[in-house]
Amino acid sequence: MVSRLAIILAVGLFAATAAKADQGITDTEILLGEVEPLTGPPALLGVAYNVGTKMAVAEANAAGGVAGRKLRVIVEDDGYVAARTIQSVKKLIDVDKVFALTSLSGSNGVAALPVVEKAGIPTMASIAPITPLYQPPRKNVFVVGQSYEEGMYQLVRYLARKHPGAKWGILTQNDDYGVALRAGFSHALKDGGINVVFEGEYKKGQQDFSSDILRARQAGTEVFMAGGVLAETVAMVREFEKLNSKPAIGMFWPGRVPVTLKLMGPAGEGIYAVDYVETDDSAAVKAFVERAKALVSEGEVKAINRYSLASYASTKVLIEAMRRCAKTLTWACTIAELEKTKGFETAVMGPISFGPGVRFSSQAVRIMRGDAASLTYKVTD
DSSP: OOOHHHHHHHHHHHHHHHHOOOTTBOSSEEEEEEEEOOSSTTHHHHHHHHHHHHHHHHHHHHTTTBTTBEEEEEEEEOTTOHHHHHHHHHIIIIISOOSEEEEEOSTTHHHHHHHHHHHTOOEEEOSSOOGGGTSSOOTTEEEOSOOHHHHHHHHHHHHHHHSTTOEEEEEEESSHHHHHHHHHHHHHHTTSOOEEEEEEEEOTTOOOOHHHHHHHHHTTOSEEEEEOOSHHHHHHHHHHHHTTOOOEEEEOGGGOSHHHHHHHGGGGTTOEEEESBOOTTSHHHHHHHHHHHHHSOHHHHHHOOHHHHHHHHHHHHHHHHHHHHGGGOOHHHHHHHHHTOOSBOOSSBSOBOOBTTBOBOOOOOEEEEEETTTTEEEEOO
16 A cells, blocks of 8 residues: 655655756746857848847846846847758757757748657747748747738739739849749739739749849830849849839848848839838837847947847747746747737737647738838838
């Protein structure tokens, strides 16, 4: 017959085991991991993203961390190469033993999903919130932002109202990013009222767009959807300028950063963009930049762009969930608390919410226009 003392000891052992923290936690520190492109052309996005993470962590540490434990971030550069993304994620989980991931890089994060899902580690994804990251929903992966499909749909419908009866053209990249943009465009076409006279695809890494834009111009394009990232969008706009052609041009948040307007020059004046984070000239972003001056280096302050806002918001949500777990911090508790997130305010985008089976925050988007003089994007009417 089992003694009363044995039962008490067994229950105590079970409780201690259940409350035992997962990897990446000591009595004084919690390790977080982040993967992003810090070298190569996409580094402009990755570096800015990392600044947002650093700010969220610095603010949390200044406020006592998580139950007295300080947060520390280990960052891996994948150069925006899928094989390196997977390698970096494995290193962070298996070698560095981080507690949670604050980024899976851009669309390359899809390639790392099997690793992340098998491990069960709490994971945030907000550099490129593409549909395969959250459909089907993974228990431990939470995506902050809006889909390219929805962004494209909303931008096309807006421009269709602004330019009724216009001739349309679209040029997109031949990868998952391009597939998402074309899906949103196709959705908008179903609503009618859009006359498409030019459609094209370009290879990832392409630099010369002279022939593509010439064909778009010859087709009589009056509204053009530039499905580039950074350099590609700039090149498309400059080609139209060379041809003395001035269609209404729409672009997407990967390129909604000051440097694109700087590189476009006068040709970027009035370019349309869509995004779900606050605009550069908003009080929220101005306050964000002021706070950054006390939290990160001068060079990092200069690197801030819309990706810093996305990262900051996403990391704030993760930290808040961890805080609600307090001293009983585990993967299971953090995931459960993330799922309970409702209307969480970060000031840099709309309220963030998840739910049972809901791993995508689905932020509301706004249409903006580029101001070449100030190198900012401002909300339209």
